[in-house]
Amino acid sequence: MNVTREQMEIWDKEYVWHPFTQMKEYRGEKPLIVDRGEGSFLFDIEGNRYLDGTSSLWVTVHGHKKEEINAAVREQLDRVAHSTLLGLANVPSILLAKKLVEITPPGLNKVFYSDSGATSVEIALKIAYQYWQQQGREEYRARHKFISLTEAYHGDTIGSVSVGGMELFHSKFRPLLFETLHAPAPYCYRCPLGKSRSGCDTDCIKELEQLLGRHHREVAGLVLEPAVQGAAGILVAPEGYLTAAGRLCRKYNVLLIADEVAVGFGRTGRIFACEHENVTPDLMCVAKGITGGYLPLAATLTTDTVYNAFLGETDEYKTFYHGHTYTGNPLACAAALASLELIERTDFISGMGEKISFLSGALGRFWNLKHVGDIRQKGMMAGIELVEDRSDKKPYPAGANIGHRVILEARKNGLIIRPLGNVIVLMPVLSMSLSELEDMVNITYSAIKTVTE
Secondary structure (H helix, E strand, O other), X not given: OOOOHHHHHHHHHHHOOOOOOOHHHHOOXXXXXXEEEEEOEEEEOXXXXXXXXXXXXXXXXXXXXXXXXXXXXXXXXXXXXXXXXXXXXXXXXXXXXXXXXXXXOOOEEEEEEEOOHHHHHHHHHHHHHHHHHOOOOHHXXXXXXXXXXXXXXXXOOHHHHHOOOOHHHHHHHHHHOOOEEEEOOOOOOOOOOOOOOOOOOOHHHHHHHHHHHHHHHHEEEEEEOOOEEOOOOOEEOOOOHHHHHHHHHHHOOOEEEEEOOOOOOOOOOOOOHHHHHOOOOOEEEEOHHHHOOOOOOEEEEEEXXXXXXXXXXXXXXXXXXXXXXXXXXXXXXXXXXHHHHHHHHOOOOHHHHHHHHHHHHHHHHHHHOOOEEEEEEEOOXXXXXXXXXXXXXXXXXXXXXXXXHHHHHHHHOOEEOEEEOOEEEEOOOOOOOHHHHHXXXXXXXHHHHHHHO
């Protein structure tokens, strides 16, 4: 089909409703229409090249057009593209489930597939709720609430929004949501408890314990993002926070649900963020990087203890009545297996240490920019919070659209990044070279300086 660039732009604005995008603003701008990718770069339909500083929304591990993953998908395509997992099985989903059990924290022995991070969390919530309902003890039937953190983001389905804590994304839907209890987020730069880094003994954990102490008899689970709250603006939890949360869940007999969607598969410098503190949750949600950035796939892993509560005779109705049409899709599972094989064969995770150190050092000079209020990093995740006044942490007003202006400036110089409000997020392709990382940082620095000074 021979279509001009101009026609593509017209049809894009005429027919496509883009997610998390104010379409009135978008329709007034020249769209970047991606045509192909290679390595750390994306190319638009005019042939312009851009560093992929968002990992195509936090998913790309080995780069675009990775031949080993391409070959695995082609080989599977020659066998079967899709078959249902409802009462049947397929080879790639079996092999991938075994591999996931081997590489996740010990004790997570059962894998339930879905197709996005939001659905993996939705599944975890429903499993946790049904688990308690099937324990056979009357006092457990009251466990129908969940605790999550303020500023949390767990996806966009009604259940995952219910345990979200971001006013911007979630407040409009409040009448549709089930009740959730919120503990304060470990947002050290803007501490909700009014503490400073130097004068705080992780007081947010004390608040969490008080909440569990009051409500544990009605709580099915605590859901949190280990190590980093991603969509909140790369909020990095203090060391020991996850360990303490896990201890409290055991103390109060509440299930711990770890949402590893954004932080899993190497993003924090470990294959999973829970490994930083040797925590095994009762349920773990994974997606995004699971296929290396190729195809939609997600999984919810759980323990034998949780799984066994769903076993029974047909007329006991203990079955988990949940499923998706493309659950365990063979093509997606084949891509995931190829990606994980690359991670293991190339010693990928340990090789990231040098890149993480380089990024940490390179971010230091951003303090020279007077409108940089805070810099947060965990592994290959970084957030640069821009403020109107550093002295009192005064944020830019929403109307200033400062984050969007910065990313448009970066785009002029060949870098695709995406803001979270006033936070400029750097989420590079994990396989980026040091020189590519340096280019990403330099372009970002220049863009912030141009827009804010």
